[in-house]
Amino acid sequence: MTMAFSDDTRQELARVIPSARCCRVAELSAFYEMSGFLLGRHNQFLDFNTSSPFVARKILIMLRGLYPDLPTQVLLVRSRSRRSQVCTVRVLGRRSAGQVYQDFKDQSVIDELGVPRKKCCRRAYLRGAFLCGGSITNPERTYHLEISTEQGWLADKILATLGSLDLEAGITERKGSLVVYMKDGGQIASLLSLMGAHSALLHFENVRVMKDMRNQVNRLVNCETANVDKTVKAAVAQLEDIELIDAVIGLEELPPKLREVARLRREHPYASLQELGEMMKPKLSKSGVNYRLRQIRAKARQLDKLVPKS
């Protein structure tokens, strides 16, 4: 389930092709920084590696849009176990590879970390980083989104780029990788929206609303239960007082107003004070009933002291 939501989100993002040139360069540079290499003795290959054919297709579409005559090649390498595969989109030739590489370097940035200057490009950059090293947990389970990389400077850049969009994230280390993670449901929803994962956002927000409602209902039920417990405990104490008075002096010794309350309480052990008040003739307010029950309690305390303890 969890993996399915993450995969669905990645597939959706793999279909998002930014229209502006600046954003295409920004997103491709994220792919390159996350899992790309300049290779060959003369740097004649620029490779983008991904395990997803959807992402490979996207890289190819964006490259062709930016550089119409760019010579490219797609390589597919299956691992020995055949469980996983690596797609490589390769830019061929020293001049072509050099041009693409230079465009990545020439991007307009705001700081030494390399955060893209334009907001549209930051969104595209994060989408690329997420598509390469990201995953998201199904919100039914918990709120968690992460992007992992083996390179410290890259984790810092992702963190700073998130920060520039008012998104808070943390960094932790796991099995030699740095993991940039987010835990806040609202913030994760914002990032999904910024990256353009609209279907994933819809599912995420639906689950969030359901969970909120469930929590509210639970809180209400717990609150009611607590009140019922309090009422029952109070009633038990009142009944003990009444039994004590009855045993020591007899209820008929009580003033008529107190006697009436004592009798009603005995007959209706689970009634609330308000309900007891409504049964009286004439009717009595909740605080009036409470006052009389406190007088009964005082009387019981008095008698309790007189009764020899065995």
Ligand SMILES: [Zn+2]
């Ligand atoms: Zn842009």
